[in-house]
Amino acid sequence: MTAITQSLSQFKGSIGQHFRWDYFLQDNVTSSIWLTIWVALLTMVTAVYTIGQVASSPVPTLIIIAIWVAILGLAIAGGLFQKHTKVGDWLGSNLVGSISNALLTLLLMLWLASAFRSVLSYAVINATFDPALTAPEVRTKDGATWGWLAATNSNPEVIGGARDLLLYGRLDRMFVPRVKAAGLIILALALLTVAANKTGVWQSKKPVSQGLTYAWLLSPLILFILLNGVTYNPDKPLINFSTLIMGTIGVLLLYGFSWWQKIVKYSLANVIVAAVAFPIFYVAWRFLAQSQLFPVINVDTWGGLMLTLIIAASVILLSFPVGLILAMGRRSEVRGIPDWITWPLVIIFTVWGFKTSTPGLLADARNTIETLIAFWPILIVAIGYVIQQGFKGNIVAAFSTFFIETIRGVPLITLLFMAIIMAPFFFKSGTVIPNPYAVIIGYTVFSAAYMAELIRGGLQAIPQGQYEAADALGLNTLQKMRFVIFPQALRILIPALVGSFIGNFKSSSLVSIVGLFDLVGIAGSVVGNAQWLGLKRELYYGMALFYFLVSFTMSSYSRRLEAKLSTGQ
Amino acid sequence: MAVNPTAENIIEIRDVHLWYGEFEALKGVNLTVKQGEVIVLLGPSGSGKSTFIRAINRLEEHGRGDITVKGIPLTHDVRDIAEIRREVGMVFQQFNLFPHLTIMENITLAPINVRKWSREKAEEIGMKWLTRVGIPEQANKYPGQLSGGQQQRVAIARTLTMEPEVLLFDEPTSALDPEMVKEVLEVMSDLANEGYTILAVTHEMGFARGVADRIIFMDYGRILETGPSDEFFENPKHDRLKLFLSQILHH
Structure with missing residues (x-):
């Protein structure tokens, strides 16, 4: 080794005073026996793989090697002659910082390029998109047959596509426009909200933010009307006065409570709105029912992507408040x-x-x-x-703890079976709960138990002094939680909560085991269908991409939300 | 700042005991505080002095005995507790500002939600107090952007905006750098001179000597000695107090 380094040290004088070959070799190869073995192995693997790639597809491989040599040259030139450029430095420190890094870079570039070529040739170049090319005799052998997924199966005589099955399951196709309308409403609301936030209109124009907030609050009702329909029983009277009066009193009480908690202001106009809100809603609802514009859909026929989204969204939205109540119950210090x-x-x-x-x-x-x-x-x-x-006699805490620990001790699948099979026992006989609703309830209960423990962790992470300061200032429990504790806890909780939401979304595919045809369930039956025999890769690739995109959207949104909420900390 | 001898009793504490599980932190404390009186509580750590003032606004729950503030008995009744907390303000050792709210939001949160003031009124009075403690220009910053002394002054302004009659200080200068202690003590002295009823747990002997009407020495969960500040320091009677004073004054 010394002979080599000595002969190299004579050469080093010509290329910049700061560079030492002996140090370079020591850092990169000879500092330990394991490093030497690793570099030797890596060199061998890279050489073998590169030669193989050159042999199989010479042109792209040679281009990549040329790029790699250029990067290496740029970094070495920068290092040897002390000519530092931004690009050269970045490449030097990130891609070719050491001999093993340089080799790994080459290996990865070649591998990525070859993987990309394979994907491209399967999904685009050799693929067919025409639904007419779906039948086994005319199918392409080398690429994807996308046609069977994209097209609808409108004519049962001809082999068509599985699109509508995957989107709506067994839903009667006459209701498809209502489902589409529901999807479009949510999409439009989401886009408007994002646009309002991006342009700053949300913050500057109060009517816009208020209008969108109300629209979001109203959206579950609209979705219910569209996706479930409004029950109409011609034997019952159009207006039931006891319901009317009870409902009105209920809304007025709710307004009184909200006013007491400073959620809304007191004014005569508000009182009048609160007083007439229920009657108007009730009468409108009854007339909507009578009009039969939105006849009831058999919920058990929901399926496909639509069912997946409904279950996931409902569970995510419902389990948070339920979990919150359970978490506060478990922490409660009621006498x-x-x-x-x-x-x-x-x-x-x-x-x-x-x-x-x-x-x-x-x-x-x-x-x-x-x-x-x-x-x-x-x-x-x-x-x-x-x-x-x-x-200590605190039954609120005792009940919450019992509930959380029991539910967490039961597997989700068991709970889903229980929801479907046992739910009817809990209601008066004759009540029929459609399976999707039973599953949503069971899954929400399951998810809420986990959510409760997450939230409890977040609440415990807030220093005791924050609770004491809020108490000492005279805030009541609700105000303390709403203004002081939750805003801080939420920030801590976002990564865990979104992780749990993503889990909920993906685990919603488990409902296929209890006999619901969500996306995964319907995919199973589509793949098993004789007319599409042999076709399944396209479907599962597409589903993987779908689940990834939705999960990734949620996680990247959570990261932005975290950054936004951490102002001033 | 001499207390008017005919002033009303604003706080009456009779035979208060307080347990943490098996441990008895207060073992029968009696104290009557007159309107406008300034009281400093001294004592070694673990003597129960913080526990004692925290019991007055029910941050700790006493087990036996009676606490009455402005004639309101401190019971399990949430309304009584709420009413007492409106009249009793508290400043903590660790400031306990709300980190996610600006200084002005910190100050106006309770007045708007508890006193039911309008935002304008709350901000006006809040600004008045922020000016009094000398940092009106910090109103729109977040607590994390302020120094410890500034944060403690904000905490004082936050407490005062609620317009309490009694102020409890729980070692308000113990978490501060030495140079910031002075700015907080000055604010406290001003308040004492203005007729607020003050109960302060502090190790600042200068403040105790100069401002307090009465000094209370606690140990083992009991009040061992109480007296006017000059007499208290010149002529301590209890052996435990003599030992305590010799330890804190001789360096």
Whole structure:
């Protein structure tokens, strides 16, 4: 080694005083035996791969090698002659900073180029887009057959495309325009909101931001009308006065509460609006029903992309508030029920249980387990003990904790099966809950339990002093949470929350296991369909791209939101 | 700043005990505070002095005994607690400004939502106090952009904008650099001279000597000695107080 470095050191005088070949070699190759082995191996692999690539596709490979040599030359020239340029320095430090980096750069450039060529030739160059070229006899052998996905299957006699199946599932095609309208409304709202934010109109023009906010708040209702339809029963009276009065009182109470909490201002106009809001809505709703403009869609026929989006959006939007309530419940410091109330109640219920139920169960018991089950009222004592000892009588915290821990102990699939099979037991007989709604409820409950723990973590990350300062200033619990704690907790929580939202979105594909035909479910049946025998790669590639794009959009939005919320910190 | 002997009792504390689980942090504290009185609480750490003033606005919940502020008994009733907190302002050792709100938003948050003032009124009065503590130009900055002394002065302005009658200071200068202590103490002295009722936990002996009407020495969760400030320092009676004073004054 020394002989080489000595002979090189004679040469170094000619190329800039600062460069030392011995140091260069030591840093890049000889500083440890493992580095030497790594560089040797890498050199070998790169050489073999490069030769292979040159042999298989000479022109693009040679161009890439030329680019690599140019980068290397630029960086070396900059280093040797101390001519520092911005581009040269960046290339030098990022792509060809050391011998192994330079080799890895070449390897990766060649590999990416070859991968890109393969994808391009499969997806574009050798692909067919014409739906007429879908049948097995006329299909292309080398590329993708996109035609079967893009076209609709309007004529059942001819092999058509799977587009409508993938978008709407088994939905009656006469309702497709309503689904499209729903999609367009949401898309338009989203675009308007983004545009208003980008141009600064959202901040400067209050009517715009208010209008869009109201539109968003109203959108679930519009979506419900479009996607579910409005029930109409000609046997019932058009206007039910007890509903009318109860609803009006309800809205007025809600307004009073919002005013008390300073969410809205008090004015006569507001009171009048609150008083007439429900009657107008109710009457309009009844007339809308009578008009039968939006007849009810059988929700069980929802499917495809539409169902995936509905389930994911509903679960994400609903699980957050439910999780929030559970998290606050678990942290609540409500004054507990005192011992002198709990224990007499426990004794009364236990004795009642033993008197009414145990004798019968004991008489019927056929084995040891059934005999033990007959003594179930003991459990009341256990529950009372846990509530008093573990939670100091705070049943809000006890219930929230029990709920969260139970749900988190159950797999999602189990919960979905329970939702579909067992949900009807919880409602009065005769009530039919469409499977998509049951799944949304079950999934929301599941997701909310996880969300609750995330949110609880965020709330605990806020220093105790913030709570105390808010208390000392006289803010009530709701104000303290709304103005002081949540804004700070939300900022901490965004990465975790969005991670959980993305998880919800992707895991919504599990509903295909319980018999719903969401995108993944319908894809399974499309692939199994005889008329498209042998076609499936295109579909799964497309779905992968779809799931990636949606998830990536969410995560990049979260990063921007984080940056926005961290002002002043 | 001498207290008018006929002034009303604004705080009455009778035989207050407070437990953290098994540990008894306050073991029967009695104190009557007159309107306009300035009281400094001294004592080694762990003596219960912070716990004591935090019990007055229910940041800590006392177990036995009575606390009455302006005739309102401090009970479990949320309305009583809310009313007492409106009349009692508190300044913390760690400032506890809300980092996500500007200085002006920090100051006006409680007046708007608790006192139900209009934003204009809250900002006007808030600005008045911000000017009084000497930093009106910082109104639109965030707490993170201010020095410790400025943050503590904002915290004082935030408390005062609520127009409380009683001010509780919980070691307000302990987290500050030495050069910033003075600016905060000056504000506190001014307030004392203006007739606010003040209970301050502090280790600033100069403030205690110069401003306090009465000094209270606490240890082991009890009030061991109390007296007018000059007498207190010149002629301590309790052995524990003598030891404490010798330790803090002789360096």
